[in-house]
Amino acid sequence: MSKSTxxxxxxxxxxxxxxDYHVLETYEAGIALVGTEVKSIRDGKVDIKEAIVRIxxxxxxxxxxxxxxxxxxxxFNHDYxxxxxxxxxxxxxxxxxxxxxxxxxxxxPLRFYLKNGRVKLEIGLCKGKRVHDKRDVLKKREATRxxxxxxxxxx
Numbered sequence: 001m002s003k004s005t006x007x008x009x010x011x012x013x014x015x016x017x018x019x020d021y022h023v024l025e026t027y028e029a030g031i032a033l034v035g036t037e038v039k040s041i042r043d044g045k046v047d048i049k050e051a052i053v054r055i056x057x058x059x060x061x062x063x064x065x066x067x068x069x070x071x072x073x074x075x076f077n078h079d080y081x082x083x084x085x086x087x088x089x090x091x092x093x094x095x096x097x098x099x100x101x102x103x104x105x106x107x108x109p110l111r112f113y114l115k116n117g118r119v120k121l122e123i124g125l126c127k128g129k130r131v132h133d134k135r136d137v138l139k140k141r142e143a144t145r146x147x148x149x150x151x152x153x154x155x
Contacts, residue, residue: 011119012046013111019134021108021126027096029121030087031062036070036077037084041112041119043070053086053107053123055097060086062109062121086121099125 017023033041040046045068054061062084069077099105110122129137 009114011041011044011112011114012048014048014051014109016049017108017110017124017126019129021106021124021128022133023108023110023124023126024105025125026110027088027092027123027125028115029060029123031119031121032085032087033119036073037067038119039070039073040067042114045070046112048109048112051109053109055093055100055107058090058093058097060088060093060096060107062086065109086123096125103127 047066051065052063054063064081065084067080069080096107100107105125105127108124108126110124113120113122
């Protein structure tokens with residue numbers, strides 16, 4: 001059984017991010033975890049809906065991510081609300097830091113996945129959607145559904 005790098009296995013995703021934000025760019029980041037956190041994330045017991053990425057002193061941290069306790073971890077279990085350091089190249093962090101400060105953008109975690117046996121985090125540089133933007137997206141989605149239905153009935 002070989003591990004594929006082209007189709008990484010998704011462990012958790014943040015669907016709310018695509019609803020509330022325009023994702024402008026995406027980045028891949030490693031994440032510093034303890035053993036029980038890795039096991040919990042592999043089991044899919046992670047919630048990133050309310051999480052955000054903060055950059056402090058040229059280091060990136062994942063804040064607000066909830067990783068449940070590993071059920072067999074007993075006294076070696078982790079603190080489920082701790083800040084987790086993201087492992088990225090320094091120039092990527094500096095670029096993100098500049099974009100966030102100058103344009104008022106935010107960095108949101110999009111999904112956890114496995115790549116070559118390691119847990120990775122996909123983060124996105126995002127701009128908040130306004131209410132009318134969300135309505136426009138819903139209208140477009142509904143219009144394409146109606147077109148698809150009409151074409152399907154026609155065949």
